[in-house]
Amino acid sequence: MTSEAQRAALEAVALEMAGRGWAVFPIQPGRKWPPAWHRKENCPGRGPCATGHVTPESLATTDPEVIARVWARMPYNVAVFPGKSGLHVVDCDVRKPGELDGPDGWAELVELAGRRGGPLPETWTTTTPSAGRHLWYAVPPGCRLASTVGHIAAHVDTRGWGGYALAPGSVRDDGAYELFDDTDPVPLPGWLVQANVERAPTATSGRVRTAVAVPDAFAAKAVREECEKVASTPYKQGRNKALSRAAYALGQLVGAGVLNEDIARIKLRAAVNSWGDAASIGKDYAVIETSLAAGIDNPRRITPRHSRRGTGKEAA
Numbered sequence: 001m002t003s004e005a006q007r008a009a010l011e012a013v014a015l016e017m018a019g020r021g022w023a024v025f026p027i028q029p030g031r032k033w034p035p036a037w038h039r040k041e042n043c044p045g046r047g048p049c050a051t052g053h054v055t056p057e058s059l060a061t062t063d064p065e066v067i068a069r070v071w072a073r074m075p076y077n078v079a080v081f082p083g084k085s086g087l088h089v090v091d092c093d094v095r096k097p098g099e100l101d102g103p104d105g106w107a108e109l110v111e112l113a114g115r116r117g118g119p120l121p122e123t124w125t126t127t128t129p130s131a132g133r134h135l136w137y138a139v140p141p142g143c144r145l146a147s148t149v150g151h152i153a154a155h156v157d158t159r160g161w162g163g164y165a166l167a168p169g170s171v172r173d174d175g176a177y178e179l180f181d182d183t184d185p186v187p188l189p190g191w192l193v194q195a196n197v198e199r200a201p202t203a204t205s206g207r208v209r210t211a212v213a214v215p216d217a218f219a220a221k222a223v224r225e226e227c228e229k230v231a232s233t234p235y236k237q238g239r240n241k242a243l244s245r246a247a248y249a250l251g252q253l254v255g256a257g258v259l260n261e262d263i264a265r266i267k268l269r270a271a272v273n274s275w276g277d278a279a280s281i282g283k284d285y286a287v288i289e290t291s292l293a294a295g296i297d298n299p300r301r302i303t304p305r306h307s308r309r310g311t312g313k314e315a316a
């Protein structure tokens, strides 16, 4: 496509998004984000910021005249700001064809929907150049949802206020964003609203046999020791194995009914976070889930000394 044809095509995309009532902002061709936008601390107080600092989100518009003027200049990609547009975009990293153990946010999301008993209705959906999938939902009235990263499930982000998503037709060096399902955005299901705003880890797994709110001294010691082992594993050297072992061991205690699954998960995630390796956090959290589940399915046999104090004689 010639540059002019591409410019005209992207202008049409911007106008179409705006026609849906979605606020758009231009992105440098080939990029995901305006490279030159400044932070509030560095605001020059000129141009768009002449009467106070503004953000791309605050400048995003549905005004067709502004859009026609801006997109006349060059083939800008089209960022949609979901918060301002009454949308919430669920962003799944998807395993690439041929990858055996890459991220699969879509599978995680489907599993979470199953655990929660919630629907995952078909809605307006786009695909990304890296084979990811964006599900565009309408935000229920009265909800104000922030963007999240890996919060509702591994490899699943959400784009609400403070976030943006590129419209189909936008182009990167490695490919284009494409429309995958043109169903008009349906309301975001209640369970996804809930998952987005929850502070605690979201799993409400049916595998837990006993919900123990506070671990007893035995379980607490195990949690402390296992998580210390994980946290103190040197960079890259055996971290995966250490994490997998610790999560399995704690899962066995969860399965035995002496440890709460959410507490185990929170402590293991904290140990992973202490590594400070943001790039692998999604993968590490996935290891926690897999190994925790495996441990839960193979509960540790706890002697009565541990499960009921004062009846140690039964241990024989």
Ligand SMILES: [Zn+2]
Binding pocket: 038, 039, 040, 042, 043, 044, 045, 049, 052, 053, 054
């Ligand atoms: Zn500014």
